[in-house]
Every structure is written in C-alpha cells, then in structure tokens.
Amino acid sequence: MRKNSIKNTRINGEVQKELSKLIATEIKDPRIHPMTSVVAVEVAPDLKHAKVYISVLGNEEEREETYKGLKSASSFMRSQLAKTINLRNTPELTFIMDQSIEYGVNMSHLIDEVNKNIVDRESSDLDE
Incomplete structure (x- = not known):
C-alpha cells in the first residue's frame, strides 16, 4: 500500500476522527487543555505507527502539560482505537505538537x- 493511497488517506481520516472524539469526550486527564485539536494523522503503510499532529490553543506551559497528558493516555487511546476501528494492526501513537x-x-x-x-x-x- 502506497503512503498516499486512497485506502491510507481514508484510514488517516478515520483515526483522526476517532482520536478527536476520544480526546474531547473520553480522556479525563486534567493536564489536557480543552482547546486541543487533532490537526492531522499520518498512519504508516504497515499500520504499525501513527504520527498524530496536535494543536493546543494556549501558552507554552499548557502545551507541555497537554503533551504529557496525551503521552500518558496513548495506551488507552490505542486500545480504544482497536475497539472502534477494525485494522490489521493498531498503530503506536506518536504525538507531535503543531503550531x-x-x-x-x-x-x-x-x-x-x-x-x-x-x-x-x-x-x-x-x-x-
């Protein structure tokens, strides 16, 4: 599967939508800023890794705390993704701050x- 194939683009969009929903409703970590958005997701063609681009509307300290909160919640988010999206592999999530x-x-x-x-x-x- 090529990186920019239609299937990969669809998977990226689906993972982005599910992660946005999880961050907004499921995760109760107080470190995560309420104005956190999933800007984009790039799932690797082998479905083992995903880069999740996050944007936080706030100051540098709030961005750092949100990053730490998301990093600690990544295993929970990964398990939730496995339940909601039927993929051969559930990708390991890597968060990247996007400004x-x-x-x-x-x-x-x-x-x-x-x-x-x-x-x-x-x-x-x-x-x-």
Missing part, C-alpha cells in the same frame, strides 16, 4: 492590524 493554527491566528491578527493602520491613515489624510 500551524496558532501561527494562522497570529498572522490574521497582524493582517487586521495593518489594515486598521491603513484605514486610519487614509481617514486622517481625508481630514486634512
């Missing part, structure tokens, strides 16, 4: 700030 959402929010704020400055400058030019 793309936070980066996008920061860029959006910067763009808004620049646009506001342009509008303010244009309105002051009209006043003169």
